[in-house]
Amino acid sequence: MIKHKILMIFGSLLLLLLFIFPLWNITLEAPQYPTPLGMDIYIGKFADMHPHDIKNINLMNHYVGMKYIPETIPEFKIFPPVIIVMVILGVLIGLKANYKWYLRWLVLMTLLGIAGMYDFYLWEHNYGHNLDPKAIMKFTNPDGSVMGFQPPLFGSKDILNFRAHSYPRFGAYAMFIGMFLTFIAYLVGKKNQKVNYK
Amino acid sequence: MKNIIKSTLLLVATSLFFIGCGNNGGKEQKKGGALENNVAEKVYVAPGEHDSHYAFISGGYSGNLTVYGLPSGRMFKEIPVFSQFPTSGYGYSEETKPMLNTSHGFIPWGDSHHPDISQTNGEIDGRFIFINENNTPRIAKIDLRTFETTEIIEVPNSAGNHSSSFVTENTEYVVAGTRFSVPVPQRDMPIKEYKGNFQGALSFISVEPEHGHMDIKFQILMPGFNYDLSHPGRGASHGWFFFSTYNTEEASTLLEVNASQNDKDFIAAVNWKKIEEYVNNGGGTMMPAEYAHNVYDEVTHTATSTMKKEVRVVNPSEVPGAVYLLPTPKSPHGCDVDPTGEYIIGNGKLSANLTVHSFTKMLDAIENKKFAGDAYGIPILNFEDVLAGSVEQPGLGPLHTEFDDKGNAYTTFFISSEVVKWKLGTWEVLDRKPTYYSVGHLTIPGGNSRKPQGKYMFAMNKITKDRYLPTGPELEHSAQLYDISGDKMELLLDFPTHGEPHYAAAMEADLIKKRSRKIYKLEENNHPYAAKSDADVKVVRKGNEVHIYMTTIRSHFSPDNIEGIKVGDKVYFHITNLEQDFDVPHGFAVIGQNTSELLIMPGQTKTSVWEPTKVGVWPFYCTDFCSALHQEMQGYIRVSPKDSPIKLSWSLDGE
Numbered sequence: 001m002i003k004h005k006i007l008m009i010f011g012s013l014l015l016l017l018l019f020i021f022p023l024w025n026i027t028l029e030a031p032q033y034p035t036p037l038g039m040d041i042y043i044g045k046f047a048d049m050h051p052h053d054i055k056n057i058n059l060m061n062h063y064v065g066m067k068y069i070p071e072t073i074p075e076f077k078i079f080p081p082v083i084i085v086m087v088i089l090g091v092l093i094g095l096k097a098n099y100k101w102y103l104r105w106l107v108l109m110t111l112l113g114i115a116g117m118y119d120f121y122l123w124e125h126n127y128g129h130n131l132d133p134k135a136i137m138k139f140t141n142p143d144g145s146v147m148g149f150q151p152p153l154f155g156s157k158d159i160l161n162f163r164a165h166s167y168p169r170f171g172a173y174a175m176f177i178g179m180f181l182t183f184i185a186y187l188v189g190k191k192n193q194k195v196n197y198k
Numbered sequence: 199m200k201n202i203i204k205s206t207l208l209l210v211a212t213s214l215f216f217i218g219c220g221n222n223g224g225k226e227q228k229k230g231g232a233l234e235n236n237v238a239e240k241v242y243v244a245p246g247e248h249d250s251h252y253a254f255i256s257g258g259y260s261g262n263l264t265v266y267g268l269p270s271g272r273m274f275k276e277i278p279v280f281s282q283f284p285t286s287g288y289g290y291s292e293e294t295k296p297m298l299n300t301s302h303g304f305i306p307w308g309d310s311h312h313p314d315i316s317q318t319n320g321e322i323d324g325r326f327i328f329i330n331e332n333n334t335p336r337i338a339k340i341d342l343r344t345f346e347t348t349e350i351i352e353v354p355n356s357a358g359n360h361s362s363s364f365v366t367e368n369t370e371y372v373v374a375g376t377r378f379s380v381p382v383p384q385r386d387m388p389i390k391e392y393k394g395n396f397q398g399a400l401s402f403i404s405v406e407p408e409h410g411h412m413d414i415k416f417q418i419l420m421p422g423f424n425y426d427l428s429h430p431g432r433g434a435s436h437g438w439f440f441f442s443t444y445n446t447e448e449a450s451t452l453l454e455v456n457a458s459q460n461d462k463d464f465i466a467a468v469n470w471k472k473i474e475e476y477v478n479n480g481g482g483t484m485m486p487a488e489y490a491h492n493v494y495d496e497v498t499h500t501a502t503s504t505m506k507k508e509v510r511v512v513n514p515s516e517v518p519g520a521v522y523l524l525p526t527p528k529s530p531h532g533c534d535v536d537p538t539g540e541y542i543i544g545n546g547k548l549s550a551n552l553t554v555h556s557f558t559k560m561l562d563a564i565e566n567k568k569f570a571g572d573a574y575g576i577p578i579l580n581f582e583d584v585l586a587g588s589v590e591q592p593g594l595g596p597l598h599t600e601f602d603d604k605g606n607a608y609t610t611f612f613i614s615s616e617v618v619k620w621k622l623g624t625w626e627v628l629d630r631k632p633t634y635y636s637v638g639h640l641t642i643p644g645g646n647s648r649k650p651q652g653k654y655m656f657a658m659n660k661i662t663k664d665r666y667l668p669t670g671p672e673l674e675h676s677a678q679l680y681d682i683s684g685d686k687m688e689l690l691l692d693f694p695t696h697g698e699p700h701y702a703a704a705m706e707a708d709l710i711k712k713r714s715r716k717i718y719k720l721e722e723n724n725h726p727y728a729a730k731s732d733a734d735v736k737v738v739r740k741g742n743e744v745h746i747y748m749t750t751i752r753s754h755f756s757p758d759n760i761e762g763i764k765v766g767d768k769v770y771f772h773i774t775n776l777e778q779d780f781d782v783p784h785g786f787a788v789i790g791q792n793t794s795e796l797l798i799m800p801g802q803t804k805t806s807v808w809e810p811t812k813v814g815v816w817p818f819y820c821t822d823f824c825s826a827l828h829q830e831m832q833g834y835i836r837v838s839p840k841d842s843p844i845k846l847s848w849s850l851d852g853e
Contacts, residue, residue, distance in 0.1 A: 055778055055779075059752055063827070136826075137826075
């Protein structure tokens with residue numbers, strides 16, 4: 001089989017690692033938690049970084065009126081089939097299609113990724129801002145607006161006495177590498193095409 | 199004649215006491231102070247850093263075991279063992295009351311004496327710590343994952359359970375030797391007929407390897423001496439156990455004098471492997487006895503007490519080759535075996551010299567049948583045949599010896615108030631340091647094992663005098679920490695010890711630290727009255743008993759307002775702490791309660807009983823500061839007259 005086809009197939013198969021490894025992680029650090037609290041986000045579930053972390057995040061967050069992190073969210077039903085479809089599509093494209101389809105697959109995957117991130121942002125925003133009006137403690141920003149407790153989409157940020165970190169985990173890196181490989185496949189395919197053409 | 203002996207002895211004792219004080223001038227003032235020679239640095243543990251060693255110091259009359267850090271001398275925890283403990287509700291909660299059950303009924307106090315850590319292959323393994331109670335003979339096991347007392351066994355035919363609770367090399371047995379000999383079985387008889395009629399029981403309690411469950415495998419019914427302390431053999435002498443004795447005179451009155459007449463008492467050497475074999479082949483006899491065996495189950499969070507009805511006893515004269523008596527001057531207290539297992543040190547309280555027996559010589563003498571006689575059928579060896587050597591006039595009133603990892607021994611001297619370092623084999627005194635005041639025992643981490651960790655040694659003093667700010671006539675007792683890594687001992691620190699420290703066990707921290715539990719898992723909680731979520735919350739009446747299945751979590755109780763309780767009811771609060779976070783217990787107390795409050799660990803269920811006697815609306819609350827809203831963590835319970843028609847009701851989740 002030709003090199004670019006292998007790259008395309010292998011690249012899209014790397015997405016399957018999302019079913020094993022977490023996509024994202026949010027960690028909360030504070031002096032009173034010698035072991036920080038953390039939540040791993042998989043494409044189909046939330047998971048404790050250390051036993052009972054989510055329960056303890058919920059307990060802590062309820063003081064400012066944040067909702068409990070739900071057992072499941074609608075996205076957990078959507079993401080896995082989408083990834084499966086993209087893997088199948090990627091493999092099929094690798095086997096059957098022209099290299100130009102590699103780029104189309106990549107663009108589609110990138111759009112889906114951006115949509116996913118945007119959805120994640122919306123969820124985080126809602127979770128951090130849609131507070132219980134009967135909250136035990138109410139904080140306002142210096143400008144008088146109600147303080148939100150949204151963790152950063154990417155990076156680190158101080159939220160009251162906590163420092164929140166939000167970074168991709170191995171699942172996401174596997175996905176990025178996979179997508180990068182499909183891009184290489186496109187480049188190799190394009191080069192091969194030119195060679196063949198000559 | 200008697201009077202002459204008495205007054206001479208008194209004179210000698212008094213002069214010894216004064217010589218003792220004179221020897222070290224009462225106090226040795228340090229030159230330059232602690233900072234100048236960097237002593238402070240050696241005990242400084244910076245904020246957030248951990249001590250390198252755990253020390254477990256018995257509380258004596260407090261009935262507890264206290265946990266300290268070395269080298270800082272900070273106290274971390276008091277573990278209740280033989281006494282009720284209001285801080286946690288131990289011995290007050292329904293689940294832990296059975297722990298203090300005995301054949302004499304519920305006994306909420308006992309004096310704890312000698313802790314010893316479990317071993318594997320002669321090395322400390324940090325799984326369990328055992329400790330004896332003296333007054334009502336009991337042996338307890340503390341689980342070092344939770345630092346909770348999880349098992350207590352009463353010892354029948356025993357009184358003043360003192361030569362305990364030391365463990366063999368693989369924790370095959372923990373021993374419980376009686377201090378007071380008594381009639382066995384107990385009966386009504388004249389005390390003056392003590393001699394020849396009273397007996398001393400040495401109990402060998404087997405420890406089941408996995409869970410550590412204890413069971414009295416056999417008791418050796420020894421002559422009516424007092425059995426003071428003991429230590430297991432190790433290495434070559436593994437399989438033997440050594441017990442120091444006093445009152446071999448078998449006197450029954452004014453023991454101060456009458457038990458100090460013999461020039462030599464004995465160390466009893468017991469070949470327990472031989473007796474074990476005899477017992478395994480059906481030897482010994484089952485004797486009726488009554489003793490409690492109390493076991494705490496970490497899954498149901500509940501202790502159960504079982505009354506046992508018989509015990510296997512062995513007459514030592516019927517097992518030839520199992521027990522020998524080693525003459526040892528004079529009223530020995532400590533009976534200590536060095537890490538190689540060769541030397542058995544008898545600390546004769548009233549002797550000027552320290553006597554060291556040789557295990558090899560003992561075996562030779564036995565093999566060549568060189569006996570000096572017998573006591574009640576037990577062969578007595580010749581003093582000279584078993585003597586390895588003596589430390590000549592090392593101090594006054596030797597009590598107890600431990601060892602470092604370099605072939606040195608350290609002995610406490612009660613009368614001259616000092617610790618003396620000497621060399622095994624050459625018997626020469628290498629160093630001495632005063633203690634303040636009246637030292638009892640000393641501890642080197644890993645002391646009772648093949649591998650002592652010879653960095654620190656601490657001496658436990660019975661009297662504190664001017665070492666700390668005065669607190670009225672009663673002061674906490676005092677321990678003194680020495681650095682023993684160099685040629686000379688260096689005093690590093692004084693620290694107070696709670697109760698009266700009789701003995702301690704210590705070890706490097708790492709082994710215990712990594713095993714220590716942070717929570718009890720809620721999903722493993724099988725307490726019959728557990729409420730693992732608010733869905734399980736309920737209040738159930740059974741006649742005049744009311745059972746409240748309650749939960750706690752930061753920062754509320756569910757349910758929080760309960761009505762329909764009546765005067766004369768017996769109200770059981772079964773409280774489950776739903777937290778699953780390290781170090782977040784919740785407390786519970788209700789007004790007018792006769793028993794202590796509870797302290798409930800994360801994932802645990804505990805029960806507190808309340809018998810309301812007055813009509814009213816009574817508050818209950820969380821007694822352990824748990825969060826910013828701790829103060830709001832409260833509820834009410836309405837108590838109506840006995841004949842009131844008010845039905846049971848309660849509020850949940852603010853509804």
